[in-house]
Amino acid sequence: MRILVVSPRVAPGVLTLEAWDALRGAARVLSAEDGPHVQAIRAAGIDVAIASDRPDAGDDVVWVAPPGDLQWARDVADSLVGGDGAPVEVVLGSYDLPGARLLDLVDVMGRLRRECPWTKLQTHESLAPYVLEEAKETFDALESGDTAHLREELGDLLMQVVFHAAVAAEGTPDDPHGWDVDDVAADITAKLIRRNPHVFADGDATTPEEVDATWQRIKAAEKGERR
Known part of the structure; x- marks a missing residue:
């Protein structure tokens, strides 16, 4: 059997x-x-x-x-x-790739957004204080050197990202199509590829200082294009 x-x-x-x-x-x-x-x-x-x-x-x-x-x-x-x-x-028969558990978080947040009286009422504006709170607690965990505590706080911070994405996915009158957590992940992935040409393209940076300088140069150019 x-x-x-x-x-x-x-x-x-x-x-x-x-x-x-x-x-x-x-x-x-x-x-x-x-x-x-x-x-x-x-x-x-x-x-x-x-x-x-x-x-x-x-x-x-x-x-x-x-x-x-x-x-x-x-x-x-x-x-x-x-x-x-x-x-x-x-x-x-099949097994999870790294990051697969993030799908569970997205699924749980989606259900809370549909069924939880408190969660379904939240907006980007009402959630803003929690982003600051969780970022501060994550920083404190980093300062403490307690990696178990850091793991917990990173989870709380990650929840804020997924929460905001769930809110945005519902759209607004100004942006009826909205965006979701996949769009967030796609944007940061594309940014990492653009700003690390020494790994993903023909960049020639070989030291940490050169890598940082390239990142800052590309970042400044991108911000200039958006003005």
């Missing part, structure tokens, strides 16, 4: 070769719940039965775990087999 673990942050149907081989070679494919990943597997021509009862460890079965729940798969595997029993293998 194999237990297939998939990430909820990866598009349904995007699975590893090992996962597809396991699915196509199994006598049966079962899942404890229906969902986008199960539907994508069915769309590929593989029948998936929904079953709440656990199969026997010795069966030629692939059991699709709840998306993202690797611990569930391990716990089930431990409960199905012990000692010299039949082998149970956990197969990673």
